[in-house]
Amino acid sequence: MMYSVNIALLLLLVLTAASATFLVKELMSxxxxxxxxxxxxxxVWAWLGAVDVAFVEAVIxxxxxxxxFLITLFDTAxxxxxxxxxxxxxxxxxxxxxxxxxxxxxxxDLPQFGDPTSPPNVHISPxxxxxxxxxxxxxxxxxxxxxxxRAFDTLIExxxxxxxxxxxxxxxxxxxx
Amino acid sequence: MKQIHDSIIVQTMSRLLIPLxxxxxxxxxxxxxxxxxxxxxxxxxxxxxxxxxxxVFGLKSPQGRLVEKVLHGDGIGLIIFVGVGGLCxxxxxxxxxxxxxxxxxLDAPARRYTGILLAQIGVAVDVAVTGISIVLSLAYHDTxxxxxx
Numbered sequence: 001m002m003y004s005v006n007i008a009l010l011l012l013l014v015l016t017a018a019s020a021t022f023l024v025k026e027l028m029s030x031x032x033x034x035x036x037x038x039x040x041x042x043x044v045w046a047w048l049g050a051v052d053v054a055f056v057e058a059v060i061x062x063x064x065x066x067x068x069f070l071i072t073l074f075d076t077a078x079x080x081x082x083x084x085x086x087x088x089x090x091x092x093x094x095x096x097x098x099x100x101x102x103x104x105x106x107x108x109d110l111p112q113f114g115d116p117t118s119p120p121n122v123h124i125s126p127x128x129x130x131x132x133x134x135x136x137x138x139x140x141x142x143x144x145x146x147x148x149x150r151a152f153d154t155l156i157e158x159x160x161x162x163x164x165x166x167x168x169x170x171x172x173x174x175x176x177x
Numbered sequence: 178m179k180q181i182h183d184s185i186i187v188q189t190m191s192r193l194l195i196p197l198x199x200x201x202x203x204x205x206x207x208x209x210x211x212x213x214x215x216x217x218x219x220x221x222x223x224x225x226x227x228x229x230x231x232x233v234f235g236l237k238s239p240q241g242r243l244v245e246k247v248l249h250g251d252g253i254g255l256i257i258f259v260g261v262g263g264l265c266x267x268x269x270x271x272x273x274x275x276x277x278x279x280x281x282x283l284d285a286p287a288r289r290y291t292g293i294l295l296a297q298i299g300v301a302v303d304v305a306v307t308g309i310s311i312v313l314s315l316a317y318h319d320t321x322x323x324x325x326x
Contacts, residue, residue, distance in 0.1 A: 051213040052213045052214070052215070052218075055205075055213055055214060055218050056217065056218055056221075059218055059221045059222055059225070060221055063221070063222075063225045064221055064224065064225060064308060067225070067228055067312065068311070068312065068315065071312060071315045071316050072315060074316075075315075136275075136289060137285055137286040137289050138210060138211075138286075138289060138290070138293065139211055140210055140211050140212065142213075143209070143210045143211075143215065143293065146215065147210075147215075147293045147296055147297065148275065148289070148293065151262075151273040151296065152272075152273065154296070154300065155258055155259070155262070155273070158254065158255060158258055158299070158300050158303050158304075159255065161303060161304055161307050162251075162252065162254075162255050162303055162307060164307065164311070165251065165306070165307030165308075165310045165311055166251070168310065168311045168314050168315075169310055169311075169314050171314075172314035172315060173314050
């Protein structure tokens with residue numbers, strides 16, 4: 001029961017992504033389908049237990065990115081001008097399913113989800129889980145990792161965002177006034 | 178898109194939703210330490226509420242004026258974040274080691290709480306101002322200059 005719901009969710013994710021790229025010709029609809037794709041993806045993150053990531057995905061992917069796409073679309077043509085697309089090459093039609101099968105075969109060797117003996121779960125996570133309250137006196141492990149153990153990381157990310165804003169202003173705004 | 182929206186439904190709903198979104202952003206910011214959320218998400222939620230404000234009411238309205246004022250805060254978030262680190266340095270510890278944030282009258286957990294909260298506020302301000310700045314650059318780069326930055 002649990003697994004069937006999850007598989008339906010993942011199928012929905014793939015279908016929305018495919019329809020946004022292949023089926024829909026109008027760019028405006030494409031943008032909205034991409035927004036719904038982000039919502040489904042945030043459901044997947046929540047299912048995996050990453051509530052923080054789900055939060056960010058819903059807010060950024062479905063909210064802010066959709067707005068940015070829409071505002072950009074108002075300055076461009078609303079329709080895809082390549083309405084008559086050439087048929088895909090034979091090598092791609094044959095090769096991509098083969099590649100997919102190869103990836104599925106390789107995925108068998110990945111550790112099971114939630115396996116306590118998998119390498120990510122025995123390397124550094126136990127140290128954070130056991131020592132973070134004694135070290136940082138913060139009950140939330142995610143916060144203590146993000147803002148205390150790796151505060152430098154967060155600081156540099158903030159610098160990156162700041163630089164992106166400055167670069168956008170320099171490139172897009174017209175001088176004068 | 179770049180004119181004021183004249184639908185009464187959209188305007189009324191936005192008047193209701195914008196304060197709610199901003200309240201929720203503050204909730205995520207201040208309770209993000211002990212639950213999911215944090216400065217980044219709070220900043221983006223605040224940005225979306227501001228974008229809704231100036232898309233619906235226009236830049237000339239009181240809400241739009243506020244958006245223009247917010248743009249002058251570019252870089253303040255970073256200064257807050259780095260300032261917290263500097264305060265820790267002054268307190269005698271490493272950069273961004275909140276245990277050395279010398280604020281009198283605070284015990285160790287409260288000191289860390291304050292340090293992380295200030296840093297999160299810095300991240301939120303930085304993200305919010307950057308988001309609004311990018312959207313304004315995209316939306317108004319070809320019309321007459323309505324902003325003065």
